[in-house]
Amino acid sequence: MRYDIRSLLGTNERYANSGNSHRRALRRLSDGERREEARAFLNTYCKESGATQQFQQRRWAEIRRELAAAKFYRHTPEELAFGARVAWRNHGRCIGRLFWESLEVFDCREITDPAAMAARITDHMTAALSDGRVRSMISIFAPVENERIPARIESGQITQFAGYLREDGQVLGDRQNVEATRIAMAMGWxxxxDPSRFDLLPYFIRSPEDVRSMHALPLSAYRLVPxxxxxxxxxxxxGLAWYAVPCVSNMILSIGGIDYPCAPFNGFYMGTEIASRNFADTYRYDLLPEVAQALDLDMRRDPLWKDVCLTELNRAVLHSFKESRVTIVDHHAASKQFMDFYNIENAKGRHVSGDWxxxxxxxxxGSSDLFHLRVRNKHDVPNFYASRATDGKFLMPFYGCCQSNCNSSPIDAMHPKSMDR
Structure with missing residues (x-):
């Protein structure tokens, strides 16, 4: 009996990756779906870059041949950079998309060793922080190629604070990171x-063999803002503090049917992300009762004590970042920036996805125009997703029109009943 060696290798790879923790998070596209996403992406790329019809036909023929031969194709550096920026433009959960074209894209597809990846991440974080004027950047490592899963970052963000579970059941630090802290300590961290509420954790990288390694940023690559x-x-x-640069590291970047499971990216903070969520959420730092005590508020008689605490926490965060000369935006300015983005995109005939x-x-x-905006998350690709079990299952090419060209008036577009509430 004759055997096709390539077929045997494929079987072994599938067997080796069947238990891979990241394989379960990736989308599973049929050959037709991958080809359709590739075609839609190329159409968008050529249209927005001004490419000629001859170039598009030639490039599509190349992509078809690669897909037919290996069920995979390789993006050019220009396609990769464009796809990453459009993924940001399409991501319905981001309020800061006005600046999508300014995203700095670094092609790191040839860096596959975890130690070399960690060195690149250090360079990324150092450059993103700069002199405090935070630069929006993304470093894109190797894509998924058939059944081969590349190394990827396991941690949700490159910079995260530890959460120490005490014997009395209380948590010192970030409650969200209790398990990550336990793993880090088990691995030798x-x-x-004298542990504090704001001790920086190392981050984790999993190799293609699904082996976890631990890496710590040097002091020069991050900055804590008191x-x-x-x-x-x-x-x-x-004694509160927070880190200057939020770098999301466990989202999967999907461009034209090709997934990049390791593509850490950063922007800069909106004040409420820190003050109204990280500090205030009960499953994070849960600081509102502590702030109320500091302000001598009566939590039993004053129904608005939380509002007062949130406002003063926001004031403190904005003041501190500006005093430290680190980029930050308040939520009113960010809302206005999104409305500018929304209007620009509609004027260009592009649909704006949004998760209200x-x-x-x-x-x-309620004081934001966004509150009254009618939006719907189309989950257009290119995009970022966390898992095929959640947001990834909705991703698909979008062939619709922008709202201004649909059967809805400008009044409809500002209707208070959002489609995604």
Whole structure:
């Protein structure tokens, strides 16, 4: 009996990857679906880059041949950079998409060793922080090629704070990271002698063999901003802090039917992300009762005590980042920027995807134009997704029109009943 060696290798790869933890998160596209996403992406790329019809026909023929031979094709550096920027433009949960064209894209597809990846991440974080004027950047590592799963980052963000579970059941630090802290300590990470609420954790990379390794940023690659209030010393005395650059590292970048499971990207903070969510959420730092005590508020009699705490926390965060000369935006300015983005995209005939629950700021929501905006998340590709079990299952090419060309008036577009609430 004759055997096709390529077929045997494919079987072995599938067997080796069947238990891969990341394989379960990836979308499973048929050959036809991958080809359709590739075609739609190329159409968008050629249209927006001004490519000639001859170029598009030639490039599509190349892609078809690669897909037919290997069920995979390789993006050119130009296609990769364009796809990453459009993925940001399409991502319905991001309020800061006005600046999508300024995203700095670094092609790191040839860097596959975890140690070399960690070195690149250090360079990324150092450059993103710069002198405090945060640069929006993405480093794109190797894609999924058939059954071969490349190394990827397991941690949700490159910079995260530890959460220490104490014997009495209380948590010191970030409750969200209790398990990550336990894993880091089991792998040899030593917390400071005097643990605090804001101890930076190492991050984890999994190799193609699904082996976890631990990596720590050097001091030069990150910066902690001490949180001080401009007028209320009791908040300053709480000893709060946060890191300057949020770098999301466990999202999968999908471009034209090809998935990049390791593509860490960063923007800069909106104040409410820190003050109204990270500090206030009960499953994170749950600081509102502590702030209320610092402000001497009566939590039993004053129904608005949380509002007061949130406002002063936001004031402290914005003041501290500006005092430290680190880029940040308040939620009112960010909402206006999104409306500018929305209007620009509609004027260019492009649909704007949006997840209302993520776009509307958690502070003073009703005062934002976003609160009254009718949006729907089309999950257009290119895009980012967390898992095929959640948002990934909705991704697909979008062939519709922008709202201004649909059978809806400008009044409809601003109707208070959002389609995604």
């Amino acid at each position: 030593k917390p400071p002698t 949180i001080n209030h401009p007028t209320i010393s009791a908040i300053s005395d709480m 629950r993520w776009l509307v700021p958690p502070q003073a929501s």
